[in-house]
Amino acid sequence: MLNVDNLVKSFDSTGGGRKRATERKRVYAIGGASFDVQEGELFTLLGPSGCGKTTTLRSIAGLERPDSGRITLGDRVLFDAGKGVNVAANRRELGMVFQSYAIWPHMSVFKNVSFPLDVLPRNRRPKRQEISERVERVLQVTELSEYAARPATKLSGGQQQRLALARALVIQPDLMLLDEPLSNLDAKLRENMRFELKRLQRELGLTAIYVTHDQSEALVMSSRIAVMNGGNIEQIGKPRAVYTNPATKFVAEFIGTSNFVKGVVASVDGDEVAVDTVEGRLVSKCGEVPPPAVGADALLSLRPESIDVSLTQGPSTVNTWSGQVLTRAFMGDAVDHVVGVGKLEIRTRSNPTQSIEPGTRVHLSVDPTKVILVPVG
Known part of the structure; x- marks a missing residue:
């Protein structure tokens, strides 16, 4: 479904300025990553801070422009450096949950979740009853049903993170991008949400890319895991295979x-x-x-x-x-x-x-x- 081919993204660590291009130092956040995500799969990018996992996710979302490589979703080309193709983020039709909440402060919880459906073109917009049913379902899954009428700004930090997750889930996109969406939840709720999110992903047949540095989270939720280190992918495999048969010392150290x-x-x-x-x-x-x-x-x-x-x-x-x-x-x-x-x-x-x-x-x-x-x- 999704194909990422030889993706490269670098940054100028010297800040540019008047230095000549040959004197500037390039730091590679992604050093040629390649992987496929199958339909209905929850594919996890796992690794420590600075390994390139979030930059990879943002490149797929269209929020970063890679130096080279190719990204396709089904028969759509989202990015191709060789052909000069770079589809704008708002035209990629992907769902995304950031680490920050990014919620609408002037709307209620219910309206925040329904907003992505409310603004769809009329020929694609679900009927009002279906919108209500879908919103109520994800509010129940994220344990926000009792707060449906509450202003979004009156929620706790963990509740706001769950609200952001619910808003992404409700549109049922072809591909959902999740950047550590459970990071602000308390330990018990986070553990419960891992199973709830995985259950919902399976029930709806969602295809998702999940970014985390939490090995337990990756092992519990993933269909497959890509372990990243220094901008490169060290191993891709099913959770049990990666855990029991690490391909490198880094993978063995980082997983468990x-x-x-x-x-x-x-x-x-x-x-x-x-x-x-x-x-x-x-x-x-x-x-x-x-x-x-x-x-x-x-x-x-x-x-x-x-x-x-x-x-x-x-x-x-x-x-x-x-x-x-x-x-x-x-x-x-x-x-x-x-x-x-x-x-x-x-x-x-x-x-x-x-x-x-x-x-x-x-x-x-x-x-x-x-x-x-x-x-x-």
Whole structure:
């Protein structure tokens, strides 16, 4: 449905002035991003601040003019640097929710939501009853029904953000662009809204691009995730695939928490790779990436929740360590232990009923299928 091809956007970091163009320093917010968004998909651009995700979204919306590249939506060309095409933002017919509220201060909550439908050309405008039904539905989803008659300026910050979301949802656009729309909500409402927004997106068959730096939000809501870093896309995939098989160290670090262990490949037998580390041999059997050659440097990623911690030694001798609990942290739904294993400090995550005092000797084990080989470099 949406195709973004080799999109590049740079800025003059020196501020221009009288300096010659050859002396000005260009900073690339987007360094050649390419991706497709399928119809009915919620596609998330995920990454830290400054990675280029919002600039990419604004380029799709027509609020930024890229240096080069091509953007198409269905059979419509929205931007093509080579052909000089740049459709104005108001003609792209996209729904967008900004981080700022951008609501109409002189209108009620109901009128703010109905406004995009009210101003449609007469031949495309729904009947008054349908407008009311659509507005009431999104107000209910965003928990604003009881405030329908209230002036928009009399809402709290979180309520105003939900109002902006409702206004974008009500028009049911071909493509909806969401720039961290839940950022101003309190923790519980934000969690509820993740599921409500995903449910509504599926029910209405909406196609959406969602920008966030919140990994949990991305994992819960996305059909697919594009992880961005320094203006480039490091990996695109379904949430589970990106989490369990990160393509780079950056992705492994940014999506969740990982213990990284360096080593040298000792042997390769099919999809089973043995790696010698500073604290003994670990075996990986994830089978998702081509194995490195014997003698090559290797980097292993161990997710905390994949490591079993026990007071007693198990029967297996593969991927086992002995160590001492250095510290622990109660997380509510889990307990994290940091265990000293020789020169390593290994973080584990277990059921909240298991809380082991610092100083206690413990045994760690991890299944070979949970030991992830991460590309070095």
